Ligand SMILES: Nc1nc2c(ncn2[C@@H]2O[C@H](COP(=O)(O)OP(=O)(O)OP(=O)(O)O)[C@@H](O)[C@H]2O)c(=O)[nH]1
């Protein structure tokens with residue numbers, strides 16, 4: 584899964600990313616987009632690793648793009664910001680990092696910053712629609728095989744423009760999956776799920792903000808002090824626990840961040856276990872066993888026979904696979920079984 588970290592200059596994107604990925608921070612204020620892989624912490628996977636003791640433990644990962652800071656102060660920086668926003672159209676999720684700490688005498692204005700960012704994202708989409716309309720209006724008059732498709736898209740684009748200008752969410756303008764498929768390749772930013780991270784001051788790390796009227800109430804929003812979290816992320820496991828306890832932090836930034844991404848994207852994890860490796864697989868909630876098999880390997884999907892499934896809770900309670908089997912709690916599931924969070928699956932297949 585690919586996410587893009589967006590925010591105004593110096594909001595703490597690189598620090599947060601270092602904190603959630605456990606790597607060293609790159610504070611050079613890079614002018615390039617940088618790609619960082621963050622591992623998804625999952626205590627259940629670690630428990631399985633301890634039980635099966637395979638060669639490898641493979642957590643799920645989140646691919647994070649660290650963008651240079653955006654600025655909307657003048658036309659020149661606005662144009663640069665627009666170009667950067669154009670580069671994240673392939674991301675599946677936008678992580679908006681908002682400065683909620685005072686920096687070098689500049690007061691934090693988190694809600695203003697969030698609102699500005701949301702407006703700029705909307706304007707970037709409006710620009711995309713305008714460009715597209717201009718192009719399609721020229722194309723539709725030339726007879727070609729593509730003409731019916733172009734006409735259909737033009738109709739949708741005009742509807743999208745109207746929607747943006749009325750400041751309504753883009754998705755309200757899309758009537759069906761067919762329309763969605765037509766415009767999907769364009770990667771509209773306002774159609775992407777978002778997560779908001781308020782980067783708070785050291786003396787008030789859990790500060791909450793009322794985002795009503797700026798973002799939808801379903802958007803996962805978290806508060807973390809990236810700088811403290813970064814320091815914690817660099818410690819060994821034992822010191823980490825002590826330090827967090829001292830600070831009264833119940834959950835690390837990495838864990839909060841991942842939870843929000845999973846919730847925004849509607850993801851769950853299932854596991855595979857064996858002598859080689861224990862591995863976590865992120866899938867959309869509602870995925871059926873046949874498609875989950877395809878995540879592991881296309882051959883397994885093709886030759887799918889059944890999914891031998893244990894729920895993590897049963898395995899943890901009973902201690903090992905033998906006990907689970909004795910208790911009759913290994914389920915034989917078919918292709919259409921809807922995979923549940925925490926399922927441990929052994930796919931039987933024949934190719
Ligand atoms: N007080 C405080 N300072 C922070 C926090 N997070 C980051 N900083 C500081 O803010 C400055 C900018 O942090 P970065 O992580 O580089 O911010 P950025 O958003 O990546 O910056 P650009 O890429 O230049 O836009 C650094 O000096 C950080 O040490 C925080 O939670 N609290």
Ligand SMILES: [Mg+2]
Pocket residue numbers: 596597598609612613649650651652
């Ligand atoms: Mg940075």
